[in-house]
Amino acid sequence: MTNERKVTDIKNIVILTGAGVSAESGIDTFRSAGGLWEKHRVEDVATPEAFARDPDLVLRFYDMRRERIQEVLPNAAHHALACLDAEWKGGLLIVTQNVDDLHERAGARRLLHMHGEHLNAWCTACDQRHVWRGTLFERPSCPACGVPGQLRPDIVWFGEMPYRMEEIYAALNRADLFVSIGTSGAVYPAAGFVRDAREQGVRTLELNLEPSQGSHWFDESRYGAATEVVPAWVDEILRG
Numbered sequence: 001m002t003n004e005r006k007v008t009d010i011k012n013i014v015i016l017t018g019a020g021v022s023a024e025s026g027i028d029t030f031r032s033a034g035g036l037w038e039k040h041r042v043e044d045v046a047t048p049e050a051f052a053r054d055p056d057l058v059l060r061f062y063d064m065r066r067e068r069i070q071e072v073l074p075n076a077a078h079h080a081l082a083c084l085d086a087e088w089k090g091g092l093l094i095v096t097q098n099v100d101d102l103h104e105r106a107g108a109r110r111l112l113h114m115h116g117e118h119l120n121a122w123c124t125a126c127d128q129r130h131v132w133r134g135t136l137f138e139r140p141s142c143p144a145c146g147v148p149g150q151l152r153p154d155i156v157w158f159g160e161m162p163y164r165m166e167e168i169y170a171a172l173n174r175a176d177l178f179v180s181i182g183t184s185g186a187v188y189p190a191a192g193f194v195r196d197a198r199e200q201g202v203r204t205l206e207l208n209l210e211p212s213q214g215s216h217w218f219d220e221s222r223y224g225a226a227t228e229v230v231p232a233w234v235d236e237i238l239r240g
């Protein structure tokens with residue numbers, strides 16, 4: 001089944017981005033290097049159980065990641081999507097699984113972080129979130145409630161509920177085009193968006209280095225580095 005909606009009919013776009021968009025900025029994707037994430041098993045650093053078992057390891061790991069993302073720059077794919085955001089007159093929502101801030105540093109505004117943000121800390125005592133650029137390992141006090149040792153990375157770990165799902169599904173309901181960029185299609189619920197979109201007659205496009213796990217769900221797939229395929233596609237869609 002191929003969705004027949006023409007490019008000229010497209011008004012509302014939902015874009016899902018993953019770690020592949022930031023790879024050429026120098027941030028490791030999830031399962032590069034033999035299935036390990038920055039030399040750690042995912043279960044050891046990205047679950048609530050891991051945090052309860054070994055908070056020092058988890059906090060140190062995220063402190064390093066937080067430091068790293070502040071050293072890198074947005075690449076041509078982030079810039080192209082920011083340009084689309086600025087120029088596209090129809091509806092647009094960029095849903096990112098990434099926890100870096102490279103989309104917004106490139107200038108994207110119609111953006112939602114479904115898996116949280118590295119540069120936020122969340123106080124589990126008072127439920128406030130704070131922009132956080134330093135370390136959490138030293139167990140600082142919450143700037144709002146003053147309770148020490150209750151700040152954790154504002155990251156949605158495996159087994160936790162992603163943020164703003166209602167907004168995402170509402171945007172998918174209105175969409176004419178769903179584009180998935182630089183994601184392996186292994187992490188749910190994001191991996192299921194293409195199926196949801198397809199079932200509602202939304203045209204679907206994949207831009208990735210290689211076929212993702214759900215590549216057969218897409219009407220069209222274009223393979224290559226994000227810094228090449230994303231600017232080319234943005235150029236094409238803006239020129240109609």
Ligand code: NAD
Binds near residue numbers: 017029031
């Ligand atoms: P993933 O690592 O599972 O998949 C990355 C995908 O990007 C792969 O399909 C790979 O082929 C592709 N890719 C790699 N280099 C590319 C390039 N230069 N151009 C285009 N595509 C490229 O990542 P995921 O699907 O996003 O899921 C992993 C989870 O890990 C997400 O939930 C995310 O929160 C988290 N994560 C985030 C970051 C970040 O914020 N930058 C980095 C690593 C992991």
